[in-house]
Amino acid sequence: MSGEHKSLGHIRLTSHSGGVDAPPIHWGAPTAAERGPVIGTTGVRAHRNVIGTHSGSYSVYRALAVAAGALARDHRADLTNTSPTDHIGPYPQWGDPKAIVSLDPWGATVAESFPDKIAAGYDIRPTIAVTKAHVILPEIAEAIEKGRLVPDGKLLLPSGAALVTKAAVEPVWHLPGVAERFGCSEAELRRVLFEETGGMYPELVTRSDLEVFLPPIGGQTVYVFGDARDLADPTVELTARVHDECNGSDVFGSDICTCRPYLTHAIEECIRGTQRGGVGLVAYSRKEGRALGEVTKFLVYNARKRQEGGDTADQYFARTECVAGVQDMRFQELMPDVLHWFGITKIHRLVSMSNMKYDAITGSGIEVGERVNIPDELVPADARVEIDAKMAAGYFTPGPVPDAEALRKVKGRGLE
Amino acid sequence: MSGEHKSLGHIRLTSHSGGVDAPPIHWGAPTAAERGPVIGTTGVRAHRNVIGTHSGSYSVYRALAVAAGALARDHRADLTNTSPTDHIGPYPQWGDPKAIVSLDPWGATVAESFPDKIAAGYDIRPTIAVTKAHVILPEIAEAIEKGRLVPDGKLLLPSGAALVTKAAVEPVWHLPGVAERFGCSEAELRRVLFEETGGMYPELVTRSDLEVFLPPIGGQTVYVFGDARDLADPTVELTARVHDECNGSDVFGSDICTCRPYLTHAIEECIRGTQRGGVGLVAYSRKEGRALGEVTKFLVYNARKRQEGGDTADQYFARTECVAGVQDMRFQELMPDVLHWFGITKIHRLVSMSNMKYDAITGSGIEVGERVNIPDELVPADARVEIDAKMAAGYFTPGPVPDAEALRKVKGRGLE
Numbered sequence: 006m007s008g009e010h011k012s013l014g015h016i017r018l019t020s021h022s023g024g025v026d027a028p029p030i031h032w033g034a035p036t037a038a039e040r041g042p043v044i045g046t047t048g049v050r051a052h053r054n055v056i057g058t059h060s061g062s063y064s065v066y067r068a069l070a071v072a073a074g075a076l077a078r079d080h081r082a083d084l085t086n087t088s089p090t091d092h093i094g095p096y097p098q099w100g101d102p103k104a105i106v107s108l109d110p111w112g113a114t115v116a117e118s119f120p121d122k123i124a125a126g127y128d129i130r131p132t133i134a135v136t137k138a139h140v141i142l143p144e145i146a147e148a149i150e151k152g153r154l155v156p157d158g159k160l161l162l163p164s165g166a167a168l169v170t171k172a173a174v175e176p177v178w179h180l181p182g183v184a185e186r187f188g189c190s191e192a193e194l195r196r197v198l199f200e201e202t203g204g205m206y207p208e209l210v211t212r213s214d215l216e217v218f219l220p221p222i223g224g225q226t227v228y229v230f231g232d233a234r235d236l237a238d239p240t241v242e243l244t245a246r247v248h249d250e251c252n253g254s255d256v257f258g259s260d261i262c263t264c265r266p267y268l269t270h271a272i273e274e275c276i277r278g279t280q281r282g283g284v285g286l287v288a289y290s291r292k293e294g295r296a297l298g299e300v301t302k303f304l305v306y307n308a309r310k311r312q313e314g315g316d317t318a319d320q321y322f323a324r325t326e327c328v329a330g331v332q333d334m335r336f337q338e339l340m341p342d343v344l345h346w347f348g349i350t351k352i353h354r355l356v357s358m359s360n361m362k363y364d365a366i367t368g369s370g371i372e373v374g375e376r377v378n379i380p381d382e383l384v385p386a387d388a389r390v391e392i393d394a395k396m397a398a399g400y401f402t403p404g405p406v407p408d409a410e411a412l413r414k415v416k417g418r419g420l421e
Numbered sequence: 422m423s424g425e426h427k428s429l430g431h432i433r434l435t436s437h438s439g440g441v442d443a444p445p446i447h448w449g450a451p452t453a454a455e456r457g458p459v460i461g462t463t464g465v466r467a468h469r470n471v472i473g474t475h476s477g478s479y480s481v482y483r484a485l486a487v488a489a490g491a492l493a494r495d496h497r498a499d500l501t502n503t504s505p506t507d508h509i510g511p512y513p514q515w516g517d518p519k520a521i522v523s524l525d526p527w528g529a530t531v532a533e534s535f536p537d538k539i540a541a542g543y544d545i546r547p548t549i550a551v552t553k554a555h556v557i558l559p560e561i562a563e564a565i566e567k568g569r570l571v572p573d574g575k576l577l578l579p580s581g582a583a584l585v586t587k588a589a590v591e592p593v594w595h596l597p598g599v600a601e602r603f604g605c606s607e608a609e610l611r612r613v614l615f616e617e618t619g620g621m622y623p624e625l626v627t628r629s630d631l632e633v634f635l636p637p638i639g640g641q642t643v644y645v646f647g648d649a650r651d652l653a654d655p656t657v658e659l660t661a662r663v664h665d666e667c668n669g670s671d672v673f674g675s676d677i678c679t680c681r682p683y684l685t686h687a688i689e690e691c692i693r694g695t696q697r698g699g700v701g702l703v704a705y706s707r708k709e710g711r712a713l714g715e716v717t718k719f720l721v722y723n724a725r726k727r728q729e730g731g732d733t734a735d736q737y738f739a740r741t742e743c744v745a746g747v748q749d750m751r752f753q754e755l756m757p758d759v760l761h762w763f764g765i766t767k768i769h770r771l772v773s774m775s776n777m778k779y780d781a782i783t784g785s786g787i788e789v790g791e792r793v794n795i796p797d798e799l800v801p802a803d804a805r806v807e808i809d810a811k812m813a814a815g816y817f818t819p820g821p822v823p824d825a826e827a828l829r830k831v832k833g834r835g836l837e
Contacts, residue, residue, distance in 0.1 A: 016612055018623045047617050058619035059716075062478050062638040066712040066750045068617035072610045073603040073752065078617070080746030086727035087720035087744060090836050134719035136726075137836050139803065141674040143559030166676060171669070173715035187489040194488045196432055201463050201484035201494070203474030205621055205637065207434045221621065221637045222478040226668060226715060252642060252705070253587070255672045256684070258557040260582060268672070289668070296482040299589035299642060300475075303550035304503035310552075311502035328503065330496030334482045336489065387555065420506050420553050 017050075020208060026051040028122060030217055032179045033102020036095075037111045037118035043177055045219050046128035048079050056208045057219035059130050061175055064221060081128060089113045089135035091170045091233045096348030104369070106182025107339040108132070108174050108225075110346055132175040132219075139166040140228070144269035145276070153273065160230065160279055167276055170229040174343055178218045180209075186338040223250070223291025225343055230275040230285030237348025239372070242283030245349075246271035246356040247340055247366075249292040252299065260385035261306065261417070263392060267379050271356040274377060278354065288343055295325070296334040304328050309390075309417070316417035319409060321394030337365035344371055358401040376401050390417040433466075435627060442467040444538060446633055448595045449518025452511075453527040453534035459593055461635050462544035464495050472624045473635035475546050477591055480637060497544060505529045505551035507586045507649045512764030520785070522598025523755040524548070524590050524640075526762055548591040548635075555582040556644070560685035561692070570692060576646065577692055586645040590759055594634045602754040639666070639707025641759055646691040646701030653764025655788075658699030661765075662687035662772040663756055663782075665708040668715065676801035677722065677833070679808060683795050687772035690793060694770065704759050711741070712750040720744050725806075725833070732833035735825060737810030753781035760787055774817040792817050806833040 027044065034040040045058040058064045070076035099110035111118045112132030119129050139162075146165035148154040156163045184194040195209040198218075208215060235241040248271070254264035268287070275285025294302030308324045309316040322332045340362065344352075353374040355363065367373050378401060384392055393415045396402045407415065443460065450456040461474040474480045486492035515526035527534045528548035535545050555578075562581035564570040572579045600610040611625040614634075624631060651657040664687070670680035684703070691701025710718030724740045725732040738748045753775075760768075760782065769790040771779065783789050794817060800808055809831045812818045823831065 016615070016626050018627065020620070045619060047619055053619070056619070057621070058617075060714040063709070063712055063714040063750070064618045064621075065614065065636050065638045066708070066752065068614045069603060069752055070747055070750050071617050072600075072605045072613040074605070076746045076750075082720075082745070083743040084720070085743070086724040088723065090723060131716060131720060134716045134723070136719040136722045138669065138673075138675045138677065138722075139834075140669075141676055141801065143563070143674075147559070171719070173719045175714070175716050184488075187485060189488045189490070197488040198481065198484045199432070201474075201487050202480045202637070203461060203463055203469070203472070203622075203635070204436070204624060205473070205480075206619075207623060208620060210432050211434065219619070220481050221618070222481050223639070223709075224715070228673065253554065253556075256681075256705070257554075257644065258559075259554045260557055261554065265672075289672070292482070293479070293639075296479055298476040298479040298591070299640070300547060300550045300591050303552040303587070303589045304498075304500070304547060306552045306554075307504065307506060307550070308502040327499040327501070329498070330492045331486055334479070334486050334492075336482070336485055385557065418555075 019211060020050065020053075027054040028127070030054055032182065032216065033100060033105075035100035037114070040111060042115065042119040042122050042127065042129045043109050043112065043132065043217060043219075044127055044129060046130070048081075048128050052127055054215065055217040055219055056206050056212065056215050057221065059132065059175065059219060061219075061223055062221045082130060084116055084131070087131070087134070088116060090137045091135055093135065093172075093233055094346070094348060096237055096345070098345035098348060102179070102182060103185070104345045105342045106179045106186060107176055107342045108346060109177040112175070112177060113172070132177050133172055135170065135172045138169050138171055140169055141166045142269055142272060145273060148273050154276060155280075157280055161276055167230065167272070170233050172227045172229075173224065174227065174346075175224040176220050176222055178220055180216050180218055183339065187336075225291070226289045227343055227347075228272075228287045228289070231279035232284060233347065235284040236286060237350070239351035242278055242281070242353045243286065243349065243351065244271075244275045244278035244283060244354040244356065245286040245288070245344075245352045246275075247288045247290070247362050249290050249295070249335055252293060253302075260387045261391070263379055263384055263388045266383040266385065267356070270379055270383055274354065274356050283353070286347070286349075288340070290340065292335050296336070297329050301329050307420070310420045315419060316390055317413055318390045318393040318397065318407065318415040319412035321390055322398065333361070335361070337361045341366050341369035341371060345369065358395065360400055363401065378402060387417045389415050436466065436469070436624060443470040444543070446470055448598065448632065449516060451516035453530070456527060458531065458535040458538050458543065458545045459525050459528065459548065459633060460543055460545060462546070464497075464544050468543055470631065471633040471635055472622050472628065472631050473637065475548065475591065475635060477635075477639055478637045498546060500532055500547070503547070503550070504532060506553045507551055509551065509588075509649055510762070510764060512653055512761070514761035514764060518595070518598060519601070520761045521758045522595045522602060523592055523758045524762060525593040528591070528593060529588070548593050549588055551586065551588045554585050554587055556585055557582045558685055558688060561689060564689050570689060571696075573696055576695055583646065583688070583692055586649050588643045588645075589640065590643065590762075591640040592636050592638055594636055596632050596634055599755065603752075641707070642705045643759055643763075644688075644703045644705070647695040648700060649763065651700040652702060653766070655767035658694055658697070658769045659702065659765065659767065660687075660691045660694035660699060660770040660772065661702040661704070661760075661768045662691075663704045663706065663778055665706050665711070665751055668709060669718075676803045677807070679795055679800055679804045682799040682801065683772070686795055686799055690770065690772050699769070702763070704756070706756065708751045712752070713745050717745050723836070726836045731835060732806055733829055734806045734809040734813065734823070734831040735828035737806055738814065749777070751777070753777045757782050757785035757787060761785065774811065776816055779817065794818060803833045805831050
């Protein structure tokens with residue numbers, strides 16, 4: 006071990022409760038001061054009041070940077086000029102411990118929320134960042150060209166650029182609340198999280214006094230079209246989509262699913278809705294391949310394409326279940342939290358056909374008006390299998406639901 | 422705790438070495454049988470021969486599925502029909518313990534590589550999956566329309582669809598080899614990985630006998646244009662790009678950087694190169710925001726836009742370093758592994774201006790011919806700051822390098 010790290014002393018495998026230097030967290034308290042800061046620093050162990058650390062999975066890269074000697078262990082972020090571009094909240098939901106259990110509502114404004122603690126030397130980092138951007142999608146440029154969208158020079162420029170506010174949100178889990186969402190005890194959740202990850206974070210089971218977990222998973226990005234403050238006003242028409250990551254379609258345009266077409270259709274609807282005086286929101290969650298990951302997803306593709314009779318809609322869900330043990334691992338139970346963070350109480354137009362998403366949103370107390378599904382002409386040829394299987398399984402459709410006979414006939418491309 | 426889980430017995434916080442049931446791993450052995458399988462199952466603890474488990478971060482979602490009662494703990498994947506669509510390797514690099522340290526070369530073919538172990542009841546899962554797809558990108562359709570690409574009906578269809586083979590690759594780290602790449606001792610790497618993640622996987626420091634780690638981070642997806650077997654033939658012209666994830670540009674088309682334009686330009690080059698008898702490869706790595714994560718990335722955007730004098734190219738790297746402590750956390754040291762997995766020894770046309778990528782690739786023994794940078798007309802207006810800062814910092818450019826005076830003048834948009 007190099008001299009540089011010698012001074013670190015003994016490795017401590019476990020931590021102990023009762024550190025006097027760690028400020029308590031009172032989840033769901035009405036003000037930031039009463040709630041207390043989330044401290045996931047790796048610098049001063051005695052200050053930590055959570056399990057895990059910041060930046061999700063990227064803490065592993067941070068560790069590599071330290072190992073390579075490129076990053077000082079005690080680096081403190083200089084947060085000058087980084088505060089949110091838009092004023093968001095606080096909303097009543099921020100003070101409701103049941104409304105938000107998987108993000109820190111005060112995570113975007115740590116500098117103004119906890120100035121005394123920061124002055125006292127606590128390393129308190131933002132778990133949410135809010136900025137502005139111009140986004141240019143070829144599909145939006147095409148919508149302008151075809152006359153479906155008209156640039157207004159403010160929200161939508163003649164270049165095709167749409168002006169947005171966007172927020173990146175890291176997961177911050179209040180374990181008692183997360184357990185309640187999944188209908189299990191907190192002890193069971195902690196134990197399964199530890200054991201089924203192969204032994205990640207033993208503090209999950211040894212430190213029941215630490216109720217907050219920063220899991221090493223991807224978070225969410227939320228794109229807002231129009232004024233973010235309007236999201237909390239139920240009289241302003243809100244067009245929204247909650248979208249789960251699909252790299253193969255979202256980036257590369259694979260024609261086996263409808264992910265990118267649904268996303269760009271939602272963005273078009275958001276822009277149009279905002280132009281008529283409303284507001285739009287697209288929440289993008291890092292849940293690749295139904296949160297099974299891409300390796301499992303590709304295994305399922307092969308099993309679908311090679312099964313006897315070919316890739317038919319009636320076997321669509323079965324093939325995933327054979328490989329993964331479940332049809333879908335995405336669990337929408339935590340997804341509405343980010344909607345509550347924006348103070349949303351009503352979504353006028355939900356661009357989604359997913360019953361799981363709809364049920365999670367309405368079950369969390371948000372009213373949903375109209376449901377908007379993807380127009381038939383946007384469904385890629387090979388994605389008919391997915392869409393028909395989903396409609397038959399009870400996903401929302403304004404049109405006819407395919408029966409068993411029809412599902413057997415809807416067949417995707419083979420592998421060759 | 423519910424009855425369902427009562428039978429699980431005591432929670433074991435630590436594991437012990439010397440389990441007789443865990444097959445050994447001889448990293449870099451010339452055959453699969455001699456190397457031995459990677460076993461990251463959470464089912465039978467005595468069979469495990471790695472730290473961590475499968476599916477990267479998504480093991481956390483798997484745990485949630487178990488906690489919610491949706492997934493049986495002992496579910497075994499039915500791998501019928503899931504094997505790779507393309508025959509890849511083995512190549513000499515697979516038997517070189519230094520050439521590949523961050524993925525399992527035998528990870529795509531576990532069923533044929535370890536049939537006896539699977540028959541004996543070991544839960545051996547693929548860490549690589551290979552499938553085929555049709556990808557449809559609006560930028561490629563535009564290239565056809567403008568005559569830059571001509572459909573051939575085989576690789577590129579008149580619809581704009583390009584036919585690809587694609588592989589999803591999960592990280593499998595041989596810790597001694599990873600430490601060597603980063604120039605630190607294995608003990609130091611293990612300790613820092615444990616401590617700087619806030620205590621993830623204590624086995625990193627307690628089980629020095631376990632040399633393989635499945636880190637909970639995102640992996641890679643590799644898109645191959647043409648015949649994947651040609652990648653290993655240095656006489657076939659290879660056009661390649663190694664691309665690091667940038668959700669804001671890759672999916673949403675933010676104009677502050679060149680990520681998606683670079684990616685689609687590379688795909689166009691890959692298609693053209695393949696059409697003239699070559700082969701193409703795009704490797705996409707999940708390293709969002711220079712592996713700092715999106716929250717840090719957005720904080721940096723705000724600091725750039727708000728600093729005195731505005732968002733100028735001469736301050737581009739400084740702002741990231743202020744917030745993150747490093748200019749870049751991506752570390753290209755492990756990136757070439759996937760190229761060696763495909764048996765690549767020569768890249769004729771590397772579509773990238775990154776010196777870090779170039780140095781990592783050539784340093785790993787792969788010859789690079791021409792370097793191809795992004796055409797000026799594809800650089801979005803607000804991304805000039807990034808490109809000029811990178812060229813001045815030594816990134817590859819065939820044109821003039823901006824001087825200090827020029828860098829002060831190149832300024833991006835403000836926030837309002």
